[in-house]
Amino acid sequence: MNMHATPTSTAANLPGLSTTQSSSITPDECSHVRLGDSASPAAPELASSQTATSAPRGQTEAHSAESPSRDAVALSFGAGSSSQTQRKVVYFVDHSVTAIAYAEGHVMRPSRVRALHSLVHSLGLDEDAHMTVCHARPASAEEMGVFHRGAYLECLRRAPVICGNPLEESSLAFQKEFDVPFASRHGDCPLFPEIWSLVSSQAGASLACAEALIRGDAKVAMNWAGGMHHAAAAHASGFCFVNDIVLCIRRLLRHYQRVLYVDLDVHHGDGVEGAFYGNHRVMTLSIHQFGNGFFPGTGDFPSRDTADSFAINVPLPTRTGDAAYLLCFRTALASVVQCFDPEATVVQCGADTIAGDLIGRLCVTTLAHTQCVADVLALGLPTVLLGGGGYHVFHTTRCWAIHTATALGRTAAQLPLYVPRSDPYYMDYRRECVPHRPTLHVFLDPDVDNPLPLEDSLVYWRHFCHSIQWQMRAARLVRQRFYRTVSLSQQRRAVFLQRFASRGETEKYVVAGDNRKRTRPAPELLDEGSAMMS
Structure with missing residues (x-):
C-alpha cells in the first residue's frame, strides 16, 4: 500500500482501523499514518545524514566482491519456509515517542524506532498491499491498572512534579518505593518528565495489537516500541516501567484459550514469566544468556518442584553462535507446540541477542534471529511481534526491519543486500562498516566475535533436552x-x-x-x- 496516498482497498478490508483518532480501544482505535512523512524532531542520539540519490526505494542492489552470498542471506528465511505466505499485517507507530530520552548517556534509546521506521520506508515495505501502518491511542491508567498497582502508576503520572522537585519528602518516598530514582545516567530506570507519555504509548499500541488479532483485522500485528518484559506490577526493572506484554497477553486471553509467549531477548523475561507463573493458559518460552551474574540472574533450568510452572527457559552460555541458538530454539518450540497447542503467540524480538550489542554477549546474527521469528510465523497462528532490548541502535533497526519483511512474506531475493542509499541514516550505517558498504543483515565481525565451538554448545543442548x-x-x-x-x-x-x-x-x-x-x-x-x- 502506498503510504503517500489515501488508504484504499487495504483500509476497506480492515474495518476496525479507522482513519480518525478514537478515545478508547474499540474497533475504531487507530488512525492511518505515513512512515515517510514523519514530522517529529530528530533525536540527538540518532543524528542522521541525508544522502542525495536517485535509486528507487527497495531496489535490489548488485553484488560486489565485498558482499556476502545471496545463499547465505536466504538462510534467514529458510528454504521453502511458509514465511513466504501472504499475511495481513498491521504495523503500529507513534512518532511522538521518538524524541524521548531516558537520561543523558542512557543506553536505552526510544528514539531508535525513528531510524527503524525510516528503514522500513526506504525498503518499500510500507507500500505492500498486505500492510497497514496505524497509530494507536495511548492506554489509560485503568487499562494499565489491570496488571500494575494504582500507586505505582500514580508515581509515573506524577513524574513531571517529582522531577521538578526530586528532594521533596513525598518525591523521595515514591522514588524509593517503586525503584524509579530521579534521572541519572547510572540508573537502570530513571524517572523523567515524559515517562507517562512513553509508557502509555507503548501499552496502548500493544493492546491495539491484541485487539487487531481478536477482531481478525490482521494475522500479524507489530509494535516495535513495546516489549518491556522486565517490569513488575509495582516496580520498574531493567529499563522497563510498564509491562505492555502482560497487558497484551491478558487482552488476548479474553478471546483465545491458550497463548504462547516467546522471548528472544538476551535477558530472561522474568516479568512476563512471573505474571503468568503456573497459569496453564499461558506458556512462556525464553531463550537467553545466563550465568556470571548476567541480569536479571533468573531463568536457569527449572527444578523438579517447578516443572509444572508452564515456564520453559533455555539458558545459553556467553558467545553462543547461530547453529547452537537455532538448535536449542527449534527443539524447545517443537516440544512446546506439540504439548501446549497454542491458539495465539506473542513474540518479544529483543535485538540485544545480535552480536555486537553493547550489553549482550552472544554471537548470534540476524540470520538466526530472523529464522526464529519465521519459525513462529510458520505455525500459522495469530501473532503479535514486539520490540524489546537492542542497544546497538543500527543493528536493532536492521534486525526489526528484516522481521517486518519476514512477516510480509518477503524472501531474500526481494530485499536488497545493502541498506538503501536513499535512507536518511545511510551514512550512520556506513560509518559502522568502513571500508565496506552496510549490509542489511548483521554478520559476525571476525576481528571481534568468537563464537563458542559447537561441541561445547551441544553440552548445554543435551542438558536442555533432558530438562524439557x-x-x-x-x-x-x-x-x-x-x-x-x-x-x-x-x-x-x-x-x-x-x-x-x-x-x-x-x-x-x-x-x-x-x-x-x-x-x-x-x-x-x-x-x-x-x-x-x-
Whole structure:
C-alpha cells in the first residue's frame, strides 16, 4: 500500500482501523499514518545524514566482491519456509515517542524506532498491499491498572512534579518505593518528565495489537516500541516501567484459550514469566544468556518442584553462535507446540541477542534471529511481534526491519543486500562498516566475535533436552488433571439438574447458579472449564 496516498482497498478490508483518532480501544482505535512523512524532531542520539540519490526505494542492489552470498542471506528465511505466505499485517507507530530520552548517556534509546521506521520506508515495505501502518491511542491508567498497582502508576503520572522537585519528602518516598530514582545516567530506570507519555504509548499500541488479532483485522500485528518484559506490577526493572506484554497477553486471553509467549531477548523475561507463573493458559518460552551474574540472574533450568510452572527457559552460555541458538530454539518450540497447542503467540524480538550489542554477549546474527521469528510465523497462528532490548541502535533497526519483511512474506531475493542509499541514516550505517558498504543483515565481525565451538554448545543442548522432557511431561499431567476435574464437575452438575428437574426447580437453580459470586478477579483469567460451565 502506498503510504503517500489515501488508504484504499487495504483500509476497506480492515474495518476496525479507522482513519480518525478514537478515545478508547474499540474497533475504531487507530488512525492511518505515513512512515515517510514523519514530522517529529530528530533525536540527538540518532543524528542522521541525508544522502542525495536517485535509486528507487527497495531496489535490489548488485553484488560486489565485498558482499556476502545471496545463499547465505536466504538462510534467514529458510528454504521453502511458509514465511513466504501472504499475511495481513498491521504495523503500529507513534512518532511522538521518538524524541524521548531516558537520561543523558542512557543506553536505552526510544528514539531508535525513528531510524527503524525510516528503514522500513526506504525498503518499500510500507507500500505492500498486505500492510497497514496505524497509530494507536495511548492506554489509560485503568487499562494499565489491570496488571500494575494504582500507586505505582500514580508515581509515573506524577513524574513531571517529582522531577521538578526530586528532594521533596513525598518525591523521595515514591522514588524509593517503586525503584524509579530521579534521572541519572547510572540508573537502570530513571524517572523523567515524559515517562507517562512513553509508557502509555507503548501499552496502548500493544493492546491495539491484541485487539487487531481478536477482531481478525490482521494475522500479524507489530509494535516495535513495546516489549518491556522486565517490569513488575509495582516496580520498574531493567529499563522497563510498564509491562505492555502482560497487558497484551491478558487482552488476548479474553478471546483465545491458550497463548504462547516467546522471548528472544538476551535477558530472561522474568516479568512476563512471573505474571503468568503456573497459569496453564499461558506458556512462556525464553531463550537467553545466563550465568556470571548476567541480569536479571533468573531463568536457569527449572527444578523438579517447578516443572509444572508452564515456564520453559533455555539458558545459553556467553558467545553462543547461530547453529547452537537455532538448535536449542527449534527443539524447545517443537516440544512446546506439540504439548501446549497454542491458539495465539506473542513474540518479544529483543535485538540485544545480535552480536555486537553493547550489553549482550552472544554471537548470534540476524540470520538466526530472523529464522526464529519465521519459525513462529510458520505455525500459522495469530501473532503479535514486539520490540524489546537492542542497544546497538543500527543493528536493532536492521534486525526489526528484516522481521517486518519476514512477516510480509518477503524472501531474500526481494530485499536488497545493502541498506538503501536513499535512507536518511545511510551514512550512520556506513560509518559502522568502513571500508565496506552496510549490509542489511548483521554478520559476525571476525576481528571481534568468537563464537563458542559447537561441541561445547551441544553440552548445554543435551542438558536442555533432558530438562524439557520432564517439563513437558509435568505440563501434560497438569492439563490432564484439570480436564479430568472439569469433566467430573460437568457430570455432577448434570446429575444435580436431573435430580431437581422432576420438582420443576431447574430454572430456579440455573438462575441461582448464574448469580453466584465469582472468585476470580479478572474475566480473562477464567479457566477453560469455568468458561464452559458458566
